Amino acid sequence: MLWSEYSLCQEWSLSKFVPVAGTVPAMLPLRIGSFTPAAPVVLAPMAGVTNAPFRAMCRADAPDLVYVNEMVMATAVVYGNDKTRRMMTFGPDERPRSLQIYGSDPDMLGRAVHRVCDAGLVDHVDLNFGCPAVTRRGGGAAVPAKPRLLRAVVRAAVQAAAPYGVPVTAKFRMGLWDHLRTDVETGLICADEGVAWIALHARTVEQHYSGEARWDAIGELKQAVDGIPVLGNGDIWEASDALEMMRTTGCDGVVVGRGCLGRPWLFADLVQTLTTGVPVTTVPRLGEVLEVMVDHAEALVELHHTDREALRLAPAEHAVHEFRKHTGWYLTGYPVGPEVRRRFAMVERIEDLRSMAGDLDPQMEAVPGAARTKRGHTNGPRPVHLPDRYLETLDDLVAPREELMAVSGG
Numbered sequence: 001m002l003w004s005e006y007s008l009c010q011e012w013s014l015s016k017f018v019p020v021a022g023t024v025p026a027m028l029p030l031r032i033g034s035f036t037p038a039a040p041v042v043l044a045p046m047a048g049v050t051n052a053p054f055r056a057m058c059r060a061d062a063p064d065l066v067y068v069n070e071m072v073m074a075t076a077v078v079y080g081n082d083k084t085r086r087m088m089t090f091g092p093d094e095r096p097r098s099l100q101i102y103g104s105d106p107d108m109l110g111r112a113v114h115r116v117c118d119a120g121l122v123d124h125v126d127l128n129f130g131c132p133a134v135t136r137r138g139g140g141a142a143v144p145a146k147p148r149l150l151r152a153v154v155r156a157a158v159q160a161a162a163p164y165g166v167p168v169t170a171k172f173r174m175g176l177w178d179h180l181r182t183d184v185e186t187g188l189i190c191a192d193e194g195v196a197w198i199a200l201h202a203r204t205v206e207q208h209y210s211g212e213a214r215w216d217a218i219g220e221l222k223q224a225v226d227g228i229p230v231l232g233n234g235d236i237w238e239a240s241d242a243l244e245m246m247r248t249t250g251c252d253g254v255v256v257g258r259g260c261l262g263r264p265w266l267f268a269d270l271v272q273t274l275t276t277g278v279p280v281t282t283v284p285r286l287g288e289v290l291e292v293m294v295d296h297a298e299a300l301v302e303l304h305h306t307d308r309e310a311l312r313l314a315p316a317e318h319a320v321h322e323f324r325k326h327t328g329w330y331l332t333g334y335p336v337g338p339e340v341r342r343r344f345a346m347v348e349r350i351e352d353l354r355s356m357a358g359d360l361d362p363q364m365e366a367v368p369g370a371a372r373t374k375r376g377h378t379n380g381p382r383p384v385h386l387p388d389r390y391l392e393t394l395d396d397l398v399a400p401r402e403e404l405m406a407v408s409g410g
């Protein structure tokens with residue numbers, strides 16, 4: 001189906017994405033309570049990245065989208081610590097407040113969801129069933145292989161959130177391997193249990209981040225799951241990719257991860273592109289990029305200043321160290337040379353970051369195709385590790401022991 005076959009209107013609305021003819025199921029709107037995003041776009045949760053300062057950069061020119069906080073573990077929410085509390089920080093004007101919670105034990109996850117809802121901390125909870133790091137213990141992306149356990153986990157979260165009117169969504173991968181696909185069954189279970197939308201990272205766990213995301217799986221999931229929006233995720237580097245993903249798969253919206261690393265203005269491109277149907281790619285000159293970079297670093301330093309635990313660890317330096325990875329992403333595509341990149345990647349103090357930024361040529365332009373340069377994780381494929389005899393017990397309800405899992409990412 002061609003994009004021109006979709007009826008476009010001035011503002012994004014459901015009708016805009018409804019296919020005029022054809023067999024693609026009708027597109028469904030994304031909603032969180034009374035909030036309808038300006039375009040069907042969600043920031044993918046990224047551990048160690050999508051905290052409040054990063055989201056503030058993304059929201060600057062595209063405030064009305066759904067930006068999901070970095071993942072927190074259910075056990076850490078229930079037992080509480082300073083670091084987890086800092087990780088659950090939202091901007092004062094940030095709505096909706098979307099939090100991803102990771103948990104594989106129904107009881108623990110239910111308690112965590114109850115806690116954040118009851119404290120009035122969130123407007124939306126996203127569940128992570130795509131994390132490849134803890135399959136060895138039966139957690140994360142291993143859970144969808146156990147449909148009964150998955151159902152119990154989802155049910156616990158939805159039931160805990162329901163009294164507060166907080167919608168629960170779920171994000172997962174295609175399966176463990178190609179020969180153990182679980183995406184459609186996971187989607188059906190989530191829909192059945194009252195999840196508000198589902199998002200598919202179109203790779204298996206084995207693939208990790210390698211190769212291209214397999215968008216055909218997103219189309220298959222959309223065909224299979226009725227009644228709730230199906231979002232596609234994987235390899236949206238420019239806004240035109242989002243248009244293409246929606247056009248080719250019929251999905252109801254997109255979840256965008258690595259493409260916005262060092263390019264938070266991607267979200268403004270996405271709103272413009274999806275509301276007009278005309279693809280735009282903003283590639284600022286280096287001076288503008290550096291301004292955003294420094295603002296971002298300063299916001300991170302400020303966040304750490306409010307954190308009592310980090311304060312004991314010299315907050316400014318801690319924040320600047322945490323920020324180092326972002327410098328490489330912001331400079332991606334600008335021909336500043338390896339020595340400059342190396343100095344940014346070793347930066348110790350916010351003052352040094354400012355002065356190093358001041359030394360660069362603000363008029364410098366990015367090389368052609370810079371926006372598409374892959375960033376963030378690209379590793380894989382990787383062998384999938386599971387607990388002993390896991391595949392022989394897929395029907396049981398045994399949850400992994402949460403306290404054994406220190407997790408980072410999906």
Ligand SMILES: Cc1cc2nc3c(=O)[nH]c(=O)nc-3n(C[C@H](O)[C@H](O)[C@H](O)COP(=O)(O)O)c2cc1C
Binds near residue numbers: 130201376409
């Ligand atoms: C640094 C990093 C951290 C991530 N952390 C999480 C996470 O905590 N939860 C999650 O569901 N996915 C996580 N992911 C996966 C992304 O949300 C997303 O599914 C994946 O990057 C594919 O989308 P993309 O091609 O747009 O990046 C992470 C990815 C990266 C690169």
